[in-house]
Amino acid sequence: MLARAGGALGAALWLLAGPAPAAVAHPLGNFSVNHYLGFTVHPDRIEVLAVTDQAEIPTLQERSRVDRNADGTVDDAERDGWAAEQCTATAARLQVRAGPADAPLNWRVRSATYGYTDGAAGLHTARLDCTLDAPLTVTADGTALRVRSGSDPARVGWNEITARGAGVRLDPTDVPELSASHELRDYPQELLDAPSGVFDARFTAAPGSGSAAAGLLDAADSGGPAGWLDQLDRRLAELGAAHRLTVPVGLLAILLATVLGAGHALLPGHGKAAMGVYLAGRRGRVRDAVTVGATVTFTHTAGVLVLGLLLTGFSALAGEVLLGRLGVVSGLLVTAVGALLLRDVRRRTRPAVAAHGHAHSHHHAHGATDQAGAVAVLEAPPHPHHHGPFGHHHHAEPLGRTGLIGLGVAGGLVPSPSALVVLLGAVALGRTMFGVALVLAYGLGMAATLTAAGLLFLRIGDRIAGAADGSLLAGLRRFAPWSGLLTALLVLAVGLGLVLRSLPTAL
Structure with a gap:
């Protein structure tokens, strides 16, 4: 048993660390x-x-x-x-x-x-x-x-x-x-x-003779080490195109697709910052982060499958333009979530004078109580609030499902080109279901990274809330009256940034 496990591990290391395959992805991208x-x-x-x-x-x-x-x-x-x-x-x-x-x-x-x-x-x-x-x-x-x-x-x-x-x-x-x-x-x-x-x-x-050439460019050496994601991408493409697909090779390809998806989600984009700020600023829970991750998996898998059908069915469709437009839609979704947060902040914020027409603690001492017996006065438990710069301000309500799903859809809406190429290659070789499995694994890897990012932000928020007085983290609690507004503005900024980054290829 141990020998077989060692052999499988050795094979995996050979595939990941061996020389690059002769057939590699186009250096300027699969859509170029x-x-x-x-x-x-x-x-x-x-x-x-x-x-x-x-x-x-x-x-x-x-x-x-x-x-x-x-x-x-x-x-x-x-x-x-x-x-x-x-x-x-x-x-x-x-x-x-x-x-x-x-x-x-x-x-x-x-x-x-x-x-x-x-x-x-x-x-x-x-x-x-x-x-x-x-x-x-x-x-x-x-x-x-x-x-x-x-x-x-x-x-x-x-x-x-x-x-x-x-x-x-x-x-x-x-x-x-x-x-x-x-x-x-x-x-x-x-x-x-x-x-x-x-x-x-x-x-x-x-x-005359000769040429007066301007701006002559010297051809540079195209070699050099590729990033680890590029190397893994090549390995996955090689495994997916293997002439003989065995169970160990298939399982290794699925594992590699999961790792690639996780690494892809680490790259700029996907709304990681927006999701983390949203969860931390809105008192998110662990299950909220998991909900976002599951939505990312479903959206990314469905997006790759639909885009694959569109690209193979419509030869005139420019894939990079479609990806750019999906990036714009993703940014608009994040922007919409930020706008909803800003609206909630305005609704929860009331002028300090009009907020309460009475004191926060109530003392009832009426003469009638001696004649009619004791009157039990139940005092409502206090709710946390602050009087910030905009008046009476209550803490953010727990997360709504709409915002969570919106962030999840935004995170998975733009399909990864490498996942798309693997799917189309598998379909061309008659391995459609294997290609779908690789895309699903890719989405699960993305979801794992985004969920981990959300949990990290939640952990940071908990550490700030529980920090001892006088510590550096406790000093951040002075921003509590502005937490809702800051959350909304940060999510808005991330969404608008995604839109601006995607516009050049969407037009």
Whole structure:
């Protein structure tokens, strides 16, 4: 028994600590669509290499259109037909105008290739290479060229333009001569967080030799250690795409998905701060934190499943835009909870003069009591309150289910791209239920982290309430009259922050 347990542990450590799999997720994200235009100007013509590099999810979305006979495989004839069609569309989209007349160039497709490369979770990435050319006469006093790529700036991805002269010189030019990404084959590691976003270019071709390239970017080494979450993500994708799925491998994949979900929830977002402040400021209980965690699990699992159906059913749907819009909705939900808290604060706050028309303690001594016997006076137990800056203020009421569920939905509403890729990869391999199990495990991991965050805030609140007088924590009790207002404002701020962070990709 111990030997088998040791063997299983050794296998798990080998999978987690061994070399990274050859097929890894796209470095710019599973939703990215990346474009490169490399211009070469000759005295009598201009050529351009137009490359489109698609990550796993856009590739999966368009696969049904590439597979014309719907037999589940893409053969050479289908790839060639798709390449010719897409390169023709690229030529129509690319706008280059030349000379003082600003005359548009007419592109001709010289070659077109389309192919797949192994990606994450058994999915593929796709690469389209188009070679186009157009006639051009470079005049003695120089010919100005203005380029508009026609790529969609709303899509997440790398967009790069280069230009060089062959028998002519380019001066001036606002794009480099060499590609920093090696024509979308090797993205520089230090630029992944701020990918190239060049959609337009201007350069002038004149008789001469060489090229005066501006802003030349050196291709950097794309190596370097990845974060532990990225490494675990690769392992999960490798396990999910294993050709032979055994029980130990399946259980390890589920465990890994749970760890990944917990780690994902540690990243910025998901309303951890809002949930913690809400629970602490509203006298939350342990079961309230568990309620939020359970809601996160359900919402995230349902969201990944629904988004997976939408992406596979609608090829024109941009996944990153949909995620951005879900992020906006998540932030609005948190903002709404903060607004409700602020409304409750206003309702519980009354001017000090009008709050009580009588003293807090009552003494009844009437003469009639001697004749009619003793009258029992029951005094209501005092309720805690403070006279804060806004008048008579009562402590927050216990948590309402609406606020708890709202925070839980907000925390799980934005599906994790890695969970989505694992689901789609499992579906593509015919393991739909296994993919659903991995997504559920991912959601449970997220819920565990968010629940733990809520319990931590509750513990901090209890420590402050029970701290001895004169201690540092006891000093925080002076803010008790403002606790409801501060809670509402903090939750509002977190919600608005989530909205602002998601807006750029939602528009």
